[in-house]
Amino acid sequence: MTRGFVGKILKVDLTTKNITTEPIEEEVAKKYLGGKGYAVYLLYQYIKQYELKGISPQNIDPLGKENVLIFATGPGTGVPRFPSSGRHHVMALKAPLTGSIGSGNAGGEWGAFLKFSGFDGIVIEGVSDAPVYLALIDGKAEIRDAGELWGKNTMDTTRALMNSVGGKNTSVACIGPAGENLIPMAVIMNDEYRAAGRAGLGAVMGSKRLKAIIVSGDQKVPVAKSEEFRKVADRCLDAIKNNSVTGEGLPTYGTAVLVNVINTAGAFPYKNWQTGIMPDAEDISGETLTKEYLVRKRACWGCTIGCGRISSVKSGPFQILNAEGPEYETIWSLGSACGINGFAAIVKAHHLCNELGLDPISLGSTIAAAMELNEKGYIPEEHLQGWVLEFGNAAVIVEAAWRTAYKIGFGKHLALGSRKLCSLYGHPDFSMAVKGLEMPAYDPRGIKGMGLGYATSNRGGCHLTGYTVAPEIVGIPEKIDPLTTEDKARWVKLFQDFASVINSTVNCQFASFALGAKDYAELLSAVTGWDLSEGEVLKIGERIYNLERVIMSRLGFDGKDDTLPPRLLREPMPEGPAKWHIVDLEKMKREYYTLRGWANGVPTPEKLEELEIEL
């Protein structure tokens, strides 16, 4: 029995309604851990199978029966005292918005409770003929009819299922109308307020007619060396408590605290990235959120940081009593990106996104692109059906949430995502996305390492894959200059490899503001009984990142796709500390590919051999 795991992966074929289980293979777990790593390994096995059957992965329809959806936990998930380990990772062979590998991560309780229900992960194949949900209760799994749930928002779906199952350690992951309507920006919500699956994993779930997964149980996760684990975990929890970011900033202000920091650095994209400074950023800052809208903070299962927010808007047209968040990237996308300084509208629109199961980052960024298209006269008036789609119009973002989820009026155009929307209107350059996934809230002209990170992130324009904001702006673990390109390749690679470890453990990336790879090696060693060094743990991360790259190359991606929108490569930042800067991407990319051992963005055979990746 592999410690840290409960030992079973559930395999569900929704076409045949066949359910089987497979054991966790210790040899795979040793090379890839759990969570994202194990899921990447499994997805690669599907690539091989499909190729043997003569099915080209490039031809797979992300909304078709060949796509595979995986929910995965890792050896840290659900282990009491393992720092911030109430998380799970979700992957798909192909994501609808990008055509690249689908990957997402969420907090809350669902990940821990999946393990308690008796399963480390769930692999979902095929397409159901009618809406269904999965029930994983005390070690048993069933496919049940979801006819009564189809059409419901994520809150009604969650509450209906929680009431019907009840019990301790029960949690629901589900899609809302956005996923059911196959919007490529749909996400999978869990515990009502947590989300996974940028680039449309909610639509993948919707295409399979899988409405929800409810988990419940009491199984304990085995730990190999309890005494040692306790010592290491306590030391790590102390480090988290005494760290300025995890012990003070995040608990007090949530991630919204970043607004003023990034704006001061001149890297807070405003009005669809036309500049990096928002004049009234203070109005939508963490300080303002805390003072005027915060009800209380909220923590995920097993988390001592507690960055979650519950906010309320007490009066006015955007009134809402209890809303989760909003997070920094959402405040940016529905706020600054759209030129909006109205916090009330942002809180409300974000709440709607949660209800509908929609990614607010992609939604906001797509609205912003549409606002710029409209400002420059590229959208025929009749398409807007009377909508005043202008920067600064706060009501737009609230309406856009439901219009997009239901593809009503101009919402059907927004629902395409910014890449297709901007192409439709003849100006693809206004889409601020990489591989089709809209980049969040950090302008790489002011934070150069993030430019390389966005360009080379496997799932597309993702800020978390290689979050070099930490060293470049905050100075964790050490301060590097955000306006230079020197050495950024090394930092981006390190952060990407480390993030792969975190997403395979699975615990929260925020723990890594206080903990390093050495801490993870010690925590994982104590839980699993393996003897992992810091170097070995980072090698596992590198292996995971490389195998994911191999999958991407089979999906048709290579170095030409590791790029940035023309605005960032050619339009100098017009003002602020980063004035005149563009992103000199090619230079960083060359260095990065050399460090990675890739040729044109694809791992070389030598690299694969070095990492012991067997294709």
Place this chain on the structure above:
Amino acid sequence: MVRARILLFATLRDKYKVGELEVTCDGTVRSLIESADGILGKDFLNRIYDVSQNKVREDLIFAVNGRNMKDMTEEIEIKEGDTVAIFPLIAGG
């Protein structure tokens, strides 16, 4: 003497109850902070400045016109109209 603006954020704003203040100083970072200490009290100088090392404390983001002090190689000179933004170490994602 020059006039400069100091902006405080997050827990610093909470503690000193001020988001923005204008100070007069001789152009050095130390005199800027001493000047603010005179207005804010509560040991502001020691919170921001390591007097024994004669430099700004490591556990802060100290930015002059948006540029983090730690990225600047030359000695910093505060000029007329400069904006100094001070944050505790905060991050997110």
